[in-house]
Amino acid sequence: xxxxxxxxxxxxxxxxxxxxxxxxxxxxxxxxxxxxxxxxxxxxxxxxxxxxxxxxxxxxxxxxxxxxxxxxxxxxxxxxxxxxxxxxxxxxxxxxxxxxxxxxx
Amino acid sequence: xxxxxxxxxxxxxxxxxxxxxxxxxxxxxxxxxxxxxxxxxxxxxxxxxxxxxxxxxxxxxxxxxxxxxxxxxxxxxxxxxxxxxxxxxxxxxxxxxxxxxxxxxxxxxxxxxxxxxxxxxxxxxxxxxxxxxxxxxxxxxxxxxxxxxxxxxxxxxxxxxxxxxxxxxxxxxxxxxxxxxxxxxxxxxxxxxxxxxxxxxxxxxxxxxxxxxxxxxxxxxxxxxxxxxxxxxxxxxxxxxxxxxxxxxxxxxxxxxxxxxxxxxxxxxxxxxxxxxxxxxxxxxxxxxxxxxxxxxxxxxxxxxxxxxxxxxxxxxxxxxxxxxxxxxxxxxxxxxxxxxxxxxxxxxxxxxxxxxxxxxxxxxxxxxxxxxxxxxxxxxxxxxxxxxxxxxxxxxxxxxxxxxxxxxxxxxxxxxxxxxxxxxxxxxxxxxxxxxxxxxxxxxxxxxxxxxxxxxxxxxxxxxxxxxxxxxxxxxxxxxxxxxxxxxxxxxxxxxx
Numbered sequence: 213x214x215x216x217x218x219x220x221x222x223x224x225x226x227x228x229x230x231x232x233x234x235x236x237x238x239x240x241x242x243x244x245x246x247x248x249x250x251x252x253x254x255x256x257x258x259x260x261x262x263x264x265x266x267x268x269x270x271x272x273x274x275x276x277x278x279x280x281x282x283x284x285x286x287x288x289x290x291x292x293x294x295x296x297x298x299x300x301x302x303x304x305x306x307x308x309x310x311x312x313x314x315x316x317x
Numbered sequence: 318x319x320x321x322x323x324x325x326x327x328x329x330x331x332x333x334x335x336x337x338x339x340x341x342x343x344x345x346x347x348x349x350x351x352x353x354x355x356x357x358x359x360x361x362x363x364x365x366x367x368x369x370x371x372x373x374x375x376x377x378x379x380x381x382x383x384x385x386x387x388x389x390x391x392x393x394x395x396x397x398x399x400x401x402x403x404x405x406x407x408x409x410x411x412x413x414x415x416x417x418x419x420x421x422x423x424x425x426x427x428x429x430x431x432x433x434x435x436x437x438x439x440x441x442x443x444x445x446x447x448x449x450x451x452x453x454x455x456x457x458x459x460x461x462x463x464x465x466x467x468x469x470x471x472x473x474x475x476x477x478x479x480x481x482x483x484x485x486x487x488x489x490x491x492x493x494x495x496x497x498x499x500x501x502x503x504x505x506x507x508x509x510x511x512x513x514x515x516x517x518x519x520x521x522x523x524x525x526x527x528x529x530x531x532x533x534x535x536x537x538x539x540x541x542x543x544x545x546x547x548x549x550x551x552x553x554x555x556x557x558x559x560x561x562x563x564x565x566x567x568x569x570x571x572x573x574x575x576x577x578x579x580x581x582x583x584x585x586x587x588x589x590x591x592x593x594x595x596x597x598x599x600x601x602x603x604x605x606x607x608x609x610x611x612x613x614x615x616x617x618x619x620x621x622x623x624x625x626x627x628x629x630x631x632x633x634x635x636x637x638x639x640x641x642x643x644x645x646x647x648x649x650x651x652x653x654x655x656x657x658x659x660x661x662x663x664x665x666x667x668x669x670x671x672x673x674x675x676x677x678x679x680x681x682x683x684x685x686x687x688x689x690x691x692x693x694x695x696x697x698x699x700x701x702x703x704x705x706x707x708x709x710x711x712x713x714x715x716x717x718x719x720x721x722x723x724x725x726x727x728x729x730x731x732x733x734x735x736x737x738x739x740x741x742x743x744x745x746x747x748x749x750x751x752x753x754x755x756x757x758x759x760x761x762x763x764x765x766x767x768x769x770x771x772x773x774x775x776x777x778x779x780x781x782x783x784x785x786x787x788x789x790x791x792x793x794x795x796x797x798x799x800x801x802x803x804x805x806x807x808x809x810x811x812x813x814x815x
C-alpha cells in the first residue's frame with residue numbers, strides 16, 4: 213500500500229501504457245509524449261520495485277525482420293494491483309490511454 | 318539527407334550513448350548498451366525519413382539520446398544506494414578516495430601556512446641569473462655577515478673583470494617612526510641603492526611620482542611589515558618615515574617571499590654606498606660577467622681579494638640559484654633518490670601474473686595500470702605537499718633548516734609511500750582490484766620439499782586466490798594468482814559475484 217501511495221502520475225501513466233500494450237521504451241514515449249530521460253529511468257525504478265519485468269525478444273524474430281532485438285516490458289502481478297490502485301487515484305488514466313481491450317472493442 | 322551527413326549523425330548519436338554508458342555500473346553496462354542501441358535503431362527508423370534532409374528529425378533523435386544520460390545516472394544512483402559499504406571495503410575506488418582525501422587535507426593545511434603559500438608560487442622568487450653571494454671562505458654557511466663595508470667599497474671602486482654589479486647590505490635594528498604611527502623597532506637592511514635592481518626583485522606599488530628627491534633615502538617595506546604596520550595600504554608609496562636618524566620615502570613593497578638572502582628584514586633602506594654606516598659586517602651580492610660564470614664550479618666560485626692590508630683574504634661566492642630554485646627542484650631530487658632506494662626496502666615486482674592459466678584482457682590490464690599510476694601520482698603529490706607542510710610549519714619564509722626538513726620528509730614519504738603502493742598492488746585481485754582478504758596458513762614449513770607452504774588469500778568477490786610462499790623456493794619463488802572458475806560462484810552468491 214505504501215508503494216501505491218508513492219506512485220507518481222507519470223509513473224502511473226507508464227504503467228497504464230504498458231498495460232495498454234505499449235511494451236517497449238520508445239512506444240511508451242510515443243504514446244505518452246514523455247521524453248526518454250523520464251520514461252527509461254521510471255521503468256528502471258518500476259523493474260527494481262518488481263512492478264514490471266523485462267525480457268529480450270528472440271534473436272531469430274529480430275533477424276527475420278532485419279533489426280536488432282528489442283527489450284520488452286510486462287506488468288507483474290504486483291504491477292497490475294498497483295495499476296488498479298492508481299486508476300482509482302487517477303480516474304482519467306483509462307481515458308488518457310485506453311487499455312488494449314477497450315481499443316479493440 | 319546525404320549519406321555522409323547521415324553517417325556522421327549516426328556516429329554522433331552512438332557517441333552520445335557510449336558517453337552515457339560510462340556512467341552505468343559496469344555489471345549492467347552491456348545490457349544497458351544493448352537496449353539503448355536497439356532503441357536508437359528503431360527511433361531512427363521511425364523519425365528520420367529516408368533520403369531526405371531533416372534537421373528536425375535528427376534533433377529529435379539527439380534529444381532521445383540525451384535522455385540516456387538521465388537513465389544512466391538513475392542506474393548509477395541506484396547502484397550506490399544498493400551497494401552496501403561492505404562491498405566497497407578494500408575496493409580500488411575506496412583506495413583512491415582515501416588518497417585523494419589525504420591530498421585534500423594536506424593541501425588545505427598548506428593553504429593555511431604562509432610559508433608554504435610563499436614557496437609554492439615560484440614566480441615570487443625569480444631572481445636574475447648569474448648572481449652570487451660573496452662570503453668569507455672561513456665560514457661554512459652563508460648566514461653570518463662576513464664582509465666589512467670598507468672592503469666592499471674598495472672592490473666597488475675598482476674596475477672588475479669578473480663582476481658587472483656589486484651590492485652590499487647589512488641588517489641592524491633601527492627605531493622607525495611614521496607620521497601617524499608610534500615608534501617601533503624594525504630589522505632594517507641598510508643596502509646599496511642598486512640591490513633590488515641587481516637581484517631583479519619585483520617591487521609592488523612603486524610609482525615614478527613617489528620617487529624621492531636626491532636628499533632622501535628610499536625604503537622598501539617587506540610584505541609582513543606593510544600588512545602589520547600599514548594595514549596593507551596600496552597607496553603606501555611616497556609616505557615619509559624616519560629610520561634611525563634619517564628621513565626616507567617608502568617607494569614600494571617587496572613581493573611576499575621574494576627575499577631569499579640571509580637575514581630577515583622588515584624594510585630595506587636603499588642608500589648610496591658612501592652613506593651606509595661603516596659599523597659592522599654585511600653581505601655582498603655580485604653579478605658575474607660571462608668570464609666570471611665560466612669560473613663557477615658546482616655552484617661555487619673561489620675568490621681572492623687583493624687588499625693592501627690583507628693580501629690573502631680568501632672568499633667564496635655561492636650561486637643564488639640554490640636559494641632561489643624553489644621547493645620543486647628539491648622535491649624532484651628526493652623522488653629520484655626514493656626511486657633509486659626503493660629496491661633496498663621492497664621488491665619492485667608487481668606479483669606473478671604470467672604463471673596464471675588465465676589470460677587477462679587488455680582492458681583489465683589497462684585498468685590495473687591506470688589504478689597503479691593514479692596511486693603513484695597521488696602518493697607523490699601527498700609527499701610534495703605534506704613535506705612542505707612539515708618544513709614550513711614554523712618557518713614563514715625560506716630557510717636552510719626548512720629545506721633540510723623538506724628534503725628528509727619528502728624522501729621518507731616518497732620512499733615508504735612507494736613501498737606501500739607496491740605492497741598494496743601485489744595484494745589486489747587482478748580482476749576487480751579489491752584487496753584479497755581472509756589469510757589462511759597452508760602447509761607446513763617442515764614439508765617444504767613435499768608441498769608448498771605459505772599464506773592463501775581470497776578475493777571477496779570470488780575471482781581469485783592468492784598464494785604467497787612462506788619460504789621462496791626455486792619452483793615457487795613469488796606469489797601466484799589462481800583464477801576461480803564459475804563453479805565457485807555459489808560460495809559468493811549474494812556478494813555481487815559478476
